[in-house]
Amino acid sequence: MGLITPEQYRESLNDGRIVYYKGEKVENVATHPNLSVCADLMAIDFEMCEDPKYRDMAVMKDPETGKEISRYYYKPQNSDDLLKAHELIVKATELGDGFIPLAHDIGADALNAIEITANLMGNKDYMERIANYRKVLQEQDLATCAAVTDVKGDRMLRPSDPNQANPDFNVRVVKKTDEGIIVRGAKVHITGAAYCNDIIAIPCHAMTEQDADYAVAFAIPANTKGVRQICRPFTSHISSLEFPNSRPLRVHTDSLIIFDDVLVPWERVFLCGEWKFAATMVYNFALMHRRTGCSYRIPLSEQFVGVASAIAEYNGITKAPHVKEKMIDLVIYLETLKSLSKTACYDFVMRGGVAVPNPIATNMAKYHFAHNYHDVIKIVEDLAGGLLVTAPTYKDYQLPELRPDIDKYLQGAKHISTENRLRMLDLIRRITTADLETICLHGEGSPMAERMTIFMEGGKVIKECQALVEEMAQVDRSK
Ligand SMILES: Cc1cc2nc3c(=O)[nH]c(=O)nc-3n(C[C@H](O)[C@H](O)[C@H](O)COP(=O)(O)OP(=O)(O)OC[C@H]3O[C@@H](n4cnc5c(N)ncnc54)[C@H](O)[C@@H]3O)c2cc1C
Structure with missing residues (x-):
């Protein structure tokens, strides 16, 4: 499939995902009067790949396959790779009038962190799974977000501490099946989650042995059964009290994501109980x-x-x-x-x-x-x-x-x-x-x-x- 157009990105969002905004269930985030503003901001990343002015910055050839991929999903190998990604983010943010489009960058940070952890752990299954997932992201040019911050409950208590008001303040594995794991919990402040394709979830802090069920990392499509999102409200248009602006409004929203006993297939599980590596x-x-x-x-x-x-x-x-x-x-x-x-x-x-x-x-x-x-x-x-x-x-x-x-x-x-x-x-x-x-x-x-x-x-x-x-x-x- 390769790189996708901004239109294909917007169409991909009409997938039955469950998103709430200001007390209403949203039919289609890409056409919703407020959330489409955010999707338009995210679409800048896809526009840059089409625009001859920015194409070299945003797109590169995968050295292994020779195929064109988003620079964000390339695994950095040296300072030049890091600098090029840095320059791309700066330019994309400039085009977003100070807001990063966010279709790939935060997801890429999670992807790289998962790959580092799998490699340091030396776990062959995880290494293979994350390499395959990177290929999927490169080939399908999916927009991703990183769901890291758990709602946490009492900050001074461990996730598994019986004194927490409930055991689901940090996302955890509640069951393992032949198909995959069942996860429950909630992540908060997740930018772009309502209008990305995949949610990449990782733990938000170090874990102890008692917290092993909370040492979990995975990736799932935003429309996966059991996933519900509630978005932060914002003003969708420049109010008539202010000077009219011919430039489009740029703004993101952040989601409270509820994982209500969600099945994650094994091929998308990247950490499951290896509590020592949550910190890594x-x-x-x-x-x-x-x-x-x-x-x-x-x-x-x-x-x-x-x-x-x-x-x-x-x-x-x-x-x-x-x-x-x-x-x-x-x-x-x-x-x-x-x-x-x-x-x-x-x-x-x-x-x-x-x-x-x-x-x-x-x-x-x-x-x-x-x-x-x-x-x-x-x-x-x-x-x-x-x-x-x-x-x-x-x-x-x-x-x-x-x-x-x-x-x-x-x-x-x-x-x-x-x-x-x-x-x-x-x-x-x-x-x-x-x-x-x-x-x-x-x-x-x-x-x-x-x-x-x-x-x-x-x-x-x-x-x-x-x-x-x-x-x-x-x-x-x-x-
Ligand atoms: C606009 C916005 C966008 C964001 N986007 C994302 C995103 O896309 N993905 C994502 O995963 N996260 C995202 N975040 C989350 C961000 O990383 C967190 O807000 C940040 O890590 C702080 O966590 P918190 O909000 O839970 O605050 P808290 O952790 O509750 O912090 C509040 C205060 O408590 C203190 N504190 C917390 N725990 C302890 C402790 N154990 N001991 C002593 N002091 C403590 C902190 O130092 C701080 O002073 C976003 C946040 C914002 C505001």
């Missing part, structure tokens, strides 16, 4: 996905630098010393993110036959982005001034008796029209919404998860530094 899988997923996440955030950070510069100019404050200071901070924020993201690719490590981005640099990049995000928003909101929230609406601006006054009184610098100033404020309002704050903080893992990984991975560096100073101080440990 989730760790490597987080590593790759944090690199992916940092690539998403580069275009968004560029937008922040851009709107700060624009609104400072429109307000006539560009030359003020404090504005220059703020612009320096924004450039440092952006360039640090870009440098760390690229360093993570150059300084890669091999794990289970897959090139993975440098663990410390990747986690530093994600932490840097999330930790400083609110400071960046503060700068943008500060430079924008109070009109950001008090500006009259577009409807007011349209009235002949008000427009001349609005034009006259709400102009900033002489060379910028009032309409342009109000449009920029409208854009700032959209890209600094509270939703994005949470996405930036928690998407790809909470900040503490990144700090813990840096501490763990930095252990060797810390020891080496201590040895260095002990030698300088001529410390004799035998004394």
